[in-house]
Amino acid sequence: MNLIEKKTLSRIQKEKRSTIKKAALEVFSEYGLRGATLDKIAVASGLTKPNILYYYSSKDQIYFDVLSGLLDEWVAPLHNISSDGDPIDELLGYMKAKLKMSKQKPQESKLFATEILHGAPLTQNVLATSLKQTLDEKVAVIDKWIEEKKLEYVNGYHLFFSIWAMTQHYADFDIQVKSILNQSEEELFDDAEEYLTSVLLRTLSVRAP
Amino acid sequence: MNLIEKKTLSRIQKEKRSTIKKAALEVFSEYGLRGATLDKIAVASGLTKPNILYYYSSKDQIYFDVLSGLLDEWVAPLHNISSDGDPIDELLGYMKAKLKMSKQKPQESKLFATEILHGAPLTQNVLATSLKQTLDEKVAVIDKWIEEKKLEYVNGYHLFFSIWAMTQHYADFDIQVKSILNQSEEELFDDAEEYLTSVLLRTLSVRAP
DNA sequence: GTCTATAAATCGATAGAC
DNA sequence: GTCTATCGATTTATAGAC
Numbered sequence: 001m002n003l004i005e006k007k008t009l010s011r012i013q014k015e016k017r018s019t020i021k022k023a024a025l026e027v028f029s030e031y032g033l034r035g036a037t038l039d040k041i042a043v044a045s046g047l048t049k050p051n052i053l054y055y056y057s058s059k060d061q062i063y064f065d066v067l068s069g070l071l072d073e074w075v076a077p078l079h080n081i082s083s084d085g086d087p088i089d090e091l092l093g094y095m096k097a098k099l100k101m102s103k104q105k106p107q108e109s110k111l112f113a114t115e116i117l118h119g120a121p122l123t124q125n126v127l128a129t130s131l132k133q134t135l136d137e138k139v140a141v142i143d144k145w146i147e148e149k150k151l152e153y154v155n156g157y158h159l160f161f162s163i164w165a166m167t168q169h170y171a172d173f174d175i176q177v178k179s180i181l182n183q184s185e186e187e188l189f190d191d192a193e194e195y196l197t198s199v200l201l202r203t204l205s206v207r208a209p
Numbered sequence: 210m211n212l213i214e215k216k217t218l219s220r221i222q223k224e225k226r227s228t229i230k231k232a233a234l235e236v237f238s239e240y241g242l243r244g245a246t247l248d249k250i251a252v253a254s255g256l257t258k259p260n261i262l263y264y265y266s267s268k269d270q271i272y273f274d275v276l277s278g279l280l281d282e283w284v285a286p287l288h289n290i291s292s293d294g295d296p297i298d299e300l301l302g303y304m305k306a307k308l309k310m311s312k313q314k315p316q317e318s319k320l321f322a323t324e325i326l327h328g329a330p331l332t333q334n335v336l337a338t339s340l341k342q343t344l345d346e347k348v349a350v351i352d353k354w355i356e357e358k359k360l361e362y363v364n365g366y367h368l369f370f371s372i373w374a375m376t377q378h379y380a381d382f383d384i385q386v387k388s389i390l391n392q393s394e395e396e397l398f399d400d401a402e403e404y405l406t407s408v409l410l411r412t413l414s415v416r417a418p
Numbered sequence: 419g420t421c422t423a424t425a426a427a428t429c430g431a432t433a434g435a436c
Numbered sequence: 437g438t439c440t441a442t443c444g445a446t447t448t449a450t451a452g453a454c
Binding site for chain 2: 030031032033034055098110113114116117118119124126128132133136137154155157158159161162164165166168169170172173175176177179180181191192193194196198199202203205
């Protein structure tokens with residue numbers, strides 16, 4: 001897929017593409033790559049189908065652009081974990097940042113979930129290289145903290161997996177969560193943060209206050 | 210959808226339907242309802258497309274039958290939580306049963322994940338009634354244990370959400386997990402069980418041995 | 419019951435007028 | 437740049453021979 005010319009887009013082209021991407025995120029996150037149709041994206045964006053294909057060469061191209069535009073943002077909180085900080089503060093901050101993203105960006109979370117669930121056709125390479133490398137570094141930080149006796153032993157990889165799983169669950173499976181709990185979004189995420197804070201503190205061998 | 214005549218199926222009809230359902234589970238779990246095609250199910254089952262439609266009236270009907278046939282099995286471990294047992298044993302047993310299902314039935318896990326992720330078009334009613342009712346009962350059991358001082362305070366609903374999230378993560382996002390960890394399935398799930406046991410014991414205020 | 423052939427609908431993408 | 441009209445491919449589902 002040729003994205004080289006993207007740098008030379010005019011202002012109006014950027015705006016149209018942005019409109020399309022916003023609508024496409026809605027549709028892709030709800031129906032997945034294959035379930036989404038250009039008709040649905042057209043309706044959601046207020047544009048016609050040929051007009052969309054004037055700005056993007058294909059449906060796959062739109063999906064690729066939406067997904068790659070969100071990848072950096074999605075991995076960003078991981079980079080904020082500093083080896084200089086207090087282990088508990090750093091990991092608690094990471095969990096809270098991830099939970100906040102689930103609350104504020106559920107469509108993005110669902111998009112990545114569907115992508116990975118269906119074999120990560122477009123991001124498998126990124127998972128195996130960039131994400132793995134970043135995670136390896138952060139697990140190394142955790143192992144260093146353990147060695148320095150700043151943290152009790154914990155399996156770093158599975159710690160991150162469980163943080164991802166528990167926080168993203170509230171976005172990806174919101175239908176199920178909301179079917180069971182008849183709460184406002186605000187109450188729900190407040191309770192979730194309280195619970196997850198407790199789980200993480202105890203997992204890291206700290207007694208909750 | 211009319212499933213009434215299902216009770217009067219002949220032996221050969223049951224067998225054919227079973228063959229189709231097995232193939233359909235493979236395809237639906239990998240591509241989702243909309244991404245799956247009758248062609249793919251035909252190839253996977255070794256039958257022709259019209260032959261499949263001789264036993265099922267439509268693709269949606271196959272999906273519905275596969276999903277509803279697995280629903281009971283999927284919720285079953287929850288029923289095994291006994292209020293008479295030791296709280297820690299019961300909840301640890303439940304987590305391990307769920308993790309075992311993720312290891313042994315990843316396709317089923319992915320099928321439910323995709324269904325819920327995409328708005329639970331066919332199961333929303335079940336989630337809001339049957340699953341909610343069962344979970345309410347089990348949360349009541351946990352609250353009773355807390356009242357009887359057999360268990361420290363914990364938010365029952367979020368406890369179950371986190372068990373679901375952490376255990377199903379290993380099936381639903383196996384592509385991501387395996388991209389990061391270069392382990393055999395056996396090692397991976399052994400480590401996962403050790404980690405999740407530790408998390409759960411600490412969450413329930415018990416020091417791991 | 420099973421097949422080949424094909425109808426009918428949907429969907430991605432293009433042609434060509436404006 | 438944007439539209440209507442439509443092509444061509446895919447896919448669900450059916451018709452009808454065997």
